[in-house]
Amino acid sequence: MKYWEQNRKILETYYPGLAEKLEQSEDDWEGPLEIRGTPSGLPTLLVQGMHIHSPRDPAAEARRIAAAEPGDGPVAVFGFGLGYLPEAIAGTAPGRPLIILEKHPKILQKALEERDLTELLSRNRIVFVVGGSPEGITGALQLFSEPPAVLKNRNLVSLDESWYRDAENHLRAFAQRDEVNAATLRRFGRRWVRNLAKNREAIRDLPGIRFLAGSGRGFPVFLAAAGPSLDDIAPLLPEIRERCIVIAVDTSLRMLLRRGIEPDFAVSVDPQFWNARHLDRCDAPGCCLIAESAVYPQVLRRGFRRKLLCSSLFPLGRFIEDRVDPKGVLGAGGSVATSAWDFARILGSAEIWIAGLDLSFPDLKTHFSGALFEARFLAEAHRLRPAETYAHLALHGGFPFKAAAAGSGQVLTDRRLSMYAGWFERQFRNYPEIKSYLLSGRGLAIKGAAAAAPEDILSLPPRRGEIDARLAETFGAMDGGFGNPEAQQGREKQFNHALEELRKELDRIIAVSESAAAAAREAWKNASLLSPERREAVLAELDSANHTIIGSAAKDVAGFLFPPIEELESALKTPGQDPFRSHLELSFRLYEALAEAAEYNRKYL
Structure with missing residues (x-):
């Protein structure tokens, strides 16, 4: 001692x-x-x-x-x-x-x-x-x-x-988060830009979730994620709807509608095409859609009662929103369930009851019975590639391992799903006043979420009439403000100005980047012939281009599709042999990549 x-x-x-x-x-x-x-x-x-x-x-x-x-x-x-x-x-x-x-x-x-x-x-x-x-x-x-x-x-x-x-x-x-983000951007970044370009009028015309802030205060929320344990709670959905505001993720909406339950809200934030297919034949005229402006365009054409946007996750969407109508930030942890939980928090509920948030593979299943994934596996299966092959890839493609289950024992999960669990744990710590309950013990244990039995949520008093009245009042106030003709005219004017500003800024970045790339490439080719004065002049020109680009309001928009610097460095023909030549080669590759990224945005605008 x-x-x-x-x-x-x-x-x-x-x-x-x-x-x-x-x-x-x-x-x-x-x-x-x-x-x-x-x-x-x-x-x-x-x-x-x-x-x-x-x-x-x-x-x-x-x-x-x-x-x-x-x-x-x-x-x-x-x-x-x-x-x-x-x-x-x-x-x-x-x-x-x-x-x-x-x-x-x-x-x-x-x-x-x-x-x-x-x-x-x-x-x-x-x-x-x-x-x-x-x-x-x-x-x-x-x-x-x-x-x-x-x-x-x-x-x-x-x-x-x-x-x-x-x-x-x-x-x-x-550690895998940045790798996943970079790989996802390389694979889907251009798709997100095209989606945003097609949905740009929605930023002007659809209200934001900021109008719903606090509207659910005093009411419990039931969140339907899409894990296998959602099957366990399915027979109780009519009773749950009488007691709670119901939020579905786009993946689980099909299950609720098949049971005759229209949720109050459905959340869809993933921009990919196959994610939009979760809403096929899932029109819900009594439900409000909560979406991100980069979703696949057909999502915003679905027959929902109302459609609201959250703030864009991408620079192009944010550029327009900041000048036209900020929507309200919705947390994003890589899964639509994370955004749905954060939306429940924004509603102001102090109790969030969750089903289907398994973040694992209980009974070696990936989703609830009848999910689009299952239907797709069955539809695409053939003698040499049966449905079990797809299931095996889904179970073992994400570096699986066993971890503690919410109830007892262990359950199979993987790195990606455990990363989502980490996001929920952080939110539960950040908002201890909000009580989150897991209605199944078969999924992954998530620190900060309490275990609950189905009878616990059924013990809540029926309040559907009060919920409908509160939501109707909230939407009425939103229509009176956001939807009035004067506000619409103001947004129209701001929207046109924002697009014109963006076009001009992208044109400027393209011109400056192409000019700097040409200067750097020419100097690289003739580096051994350049006098010290000419070298200084080239570097000064590149420095001026940098200042112009950094000062542009559209630099984040243009830079969104910019490749990782490591990727450009790996393609250098003169790495480290001559510091001046290496700098020039990297410079012209950087400017060429930036000009290409800006031109892609400009093209689809």
Whole structure:
């Protein structure tokens, strides 16, 4: 205990609450934690008779492990032990961000008792994830702009492999986000631009969800996601509708309509063609559609009672909205269910009851029975590629792994679905006043969501009459404001001005980029013949082009389809051979790509 008090003072200053957590924790650890001396003079730790560090020189061992991850980026350390590995990492780059994951609070407390760690704790950015659920790493990761490298105390990790494996799966899902976003943009970015160009009048003519803010206050919301467990609650849908505002995602709307239930709202935000097919033959004249302006155009032609937009996720849509009519921001976590939950929050409900949010494959199913995916598998199946082949690809194409289920036991999930779970967990922490209930225990456990039985939601009092009256009042007020002729004329004028401004700005970016690309390409070809004065003149021209582009109001619109810089760098013919020539080559490729992206937007406008 000789170092506990001085370490504790540092904890109270830099990590408030951690010392109390360690002292009050109910760790499930059993058995002694033995401290022994080593020839180096430093203590080592034995757990269950196993050396956690080197029995000769634990600091030297930690330095060898830390050398595998040079640099100054964040590092996640799996297993704290006596703290030698975090010290070694900090020694190579003082102030380097660290995430410490330690399953057992007693081990961390033992280290603070036996070693002077004040310098490590006071001079470095450290986030501790100690005990409890390994999903706590998802919150820690939000503090960093890049995914951390991982270094492990393998002996400690071997004592609790499943806990650390779950943490690593969450970390991997976080790291995959940027890769997924970049890959999705490369695949679908041009489609989104075309959708927005076709839907641009909708930004002018359709009201935004801001008109609905707080309209559901005092009422519970039932959210129908599209997971397999939605089948369990299907027979109760008529009774649930009597008690709750009903929100369906586009994927689950088919199920509700087949049961004779028209939800109050249906949410559709995915711009892809196949997502629009979920609404085939799903016209709902009593339902209000909530959409993003980049959805596939036929979505906005469906026969819904009303259509409202949320703020665009894409620069082209935001450019027009900012000048015509801001719609109201709707959270996006990669899945329509995330946007639907955030819409329920915007309505002002304090209770959100959720069915079908499985984020996993209970009973090895991907969606509720009769979902479009299932129908498509059956329709496209043939003797050499049966429906089971499609199901197998859906189950195993996203790096599957097993994780804790909401009820008991484990369930099969994958990296993509667990990434969505991380989004929900963050929202549940950010809005603790909103109670979210999962009406099935068969899906993935989501920290912050309470388990509920069907009888719990049926115990709510019937309030359909009150709900209909409140929504009618809200829509009436919206029509009186947004829909009056004077407001429509104002938006028409602003809309035309916004399009004209956008065209002019894109034309300017195209002209400047093409001119800069030509200058950079010509100089690249003749670099060896250029005088120092001419070199300076070329660089000054490129610098002027940069200032013009950066100052353009349409720079984000043009840059949306811009390829990753790494992709352009990999195509260089003179990488690193001559810094000046390499700079010129990269420059003309950059300007050519920007001109092409701007021209694509200009063409479809």
